[in-house]
Amino acid sequence: MRVFFSTPIPLGSVGVGATALEQVRGAAENGVEVVVCTTGVDPRAEIPPGVRIVRSLGLGRWRVPHRALGLERAFRWNDYIGASLLRRRGPGGFDLVHCWPGWAQGTLTAAAELGIPSLREAPSAHTAEALAQAAAEQSVVPIPLAARDPFRNDPAKIRREEIDYRLASAVLTPSAYVAETFARRGHPESRLIRHRYGYSPERFPHPAPPQATPGRPFTVLFVGLCQPLKGVHYLLEAWYRSGAYRHGRLRLVGGWVPGYREALAERLAHPSIEVLPFSPEVAVHMREADAFALSSVTEGSAIVTFEAQAMGLALLVSDATGADMAHGVQGFQHPARDVEALAGHLALCLDQPELLLRMRRAGFERRDALSWREAGRRLADIYRTVAQD
Structure with a gap:
């Protein structure tokens, strides 16, 4: 199975970039052939064998930094490169497209034109819901938001993301809470697919079950x-x-x-x-x-x-x-x-x-079930199910 994975955030970077890398790794470990289109790759990221990386901000071996274009232009360029690659490969080039937020309209449109099923990642609540909650909290703790704060009121961003959600075959929601925010905004449950994230046992080792600790305060x-x-x-x-x-x-x-x-x-x-x-x-x-x-x-x-x-x-x-x-x-x-x-x-x-x-x-006791390895198995199963529908 071949999946085209698009993320404008550098793969493996702190935050959502690291989450995207874990998804790529999990899919690859479960027999999925993954091509990733991204603006860059964190130098510390370990790319799984067999995963092909397309660096949209690159000239040969050299990477063009985001600041050279500006964040929005860099994201739009990544989307353009992704859409172009899909069209060059044609209808049989990939079995499924998986896009992360930032700028995905072109890639999702190309997937729809080619008849390739697509998934739009929703790592947090529906954008309109998240911005509404941020505005409500402003009245409780009136701290001015920074100019580039992702939770500033931004009607254009809400419209752009809503287009993404509607273009995709389905939206990937990592929790019941996220799914509920989409349902409240009019998205049918049939287009909301639950998956989940995980943790790295290597970074969080624990040799024995928890014990009482007399003498230590709660x-x-x-x-x-x-x-x-x-x-x-x-x-x-x-x-x-x-x-x-x-x-x-x-x-x-x-x-x-x-x-x-x-x-x-x-x-x-x-x-x-x-x-x-x-x-x-x-x-x-x-x-x-x-x-x-x-x-x-x-x-x-x-x-x-x-x-x-x-x-x-x-x-x-x-x-x-x-x-x-x-x-x-x-x-x-x-x-x-x-x-x-x-x-x-x-x-x-x-x-x-x-x-x-x-x-x-x-x-x-849920250490194994909560791991990224288990999340990867679930994501690979979702890929195969959506591709076959």
């Missing part, structure tokens, strides 16, 4: 970019309301968007709260924690929730994180912005250490 961890959409202000409010600050420890690891830390300075000042800079050694922090908290108001399928479960942390997350979990089994899920519910979950974990340990072990 430790809750947050890892990520501290910004209003991640709901750190809701987490802090719940921390105090639950009483966890009296005997527990809350560790916030990551960078901060301008103005947010200053807005929360008073709430961050308590000695039970540790604010640490971004660290690539996330696994080290997870080994020192009991639970992972993420109170996002909009996400897609937060990969850090896969990593946390695999490291034996109970999840305390909002229903907008897209976490792959069962409420009360691997942790607790609260409605986004519901501080009272999160506070109750924190109190339960603090007051019932046996329950906390059970949930930690339940997540740890």
Whole structure:
């Protein structure tokens, strides 16, 4: 089976570029022949054997940097190169096309003209929904968004992405939350295909199941970019309301968007709260924690929730994180912005250490099922099913 995979973000780069690379790797490991059209490849990326890379921003061996064209022009050029390649190959050139967001209209149009089924990746909520949630949060924490912030109100972006969604044969949604946002925006469930993301066992090794740690305070961890959409202000409010600050420890690891830390300075000042800079050694922090908290108001399928479960942390997350979990089994899920519910979950974990340990072990037992390897098998199955329909 031959799949044309298009992503304007450099393959293997931090964030969605790394997620796209894991998908390419998973498909290739499961017998799919993959051709990737991308603006570039991260120098640290290990490309699987047999995967062909088409660098749209390249002159021979030389790569043209994004800044030479500007981000939008670079993305549009990648789309143009992808569409041109599809048309040169013709109707039988590929069995399926898989496009990531950024700029995909030309590639998806070419696929439709050639009768090739196509999938549009939706790594986060429907764009209109995500921007609406960001606007709502502005009234709660009035921090001005940066000029290039992806969550600034952008009607043209919403229209462009909606065209992508309609052109594709189906939209790949990595969580029930993402699928629900598309359904609310009028997309029929028949065109929404559920798949999922994963984690890398090599980066998050854990030799033994979680154990009780007498003498260590109940430790809750947050890892990520501290910004209003991640709901750190809701987490802090719940921390105090639950009483966890009296005997527990809350560790916030990551960078901060301008103005947010200053807005929360008073709430961050308590000695039970540790604010640490971004660290690539996330696994080290997870080994020192009991639970992972993420109170996002909009996400897609937060990969850090896969990593946390695999490291034996109970999840305390909002229903907008897209976490792959069962409420009360691997942790607790609260409605986004519901501080009272999160506070109750924190109190339960603090007051019932046996329950906390059970949930930690339940997540740890899913290590294999949560891996990128398993996600790759599922994606390859989806490719074959869609190509045959």
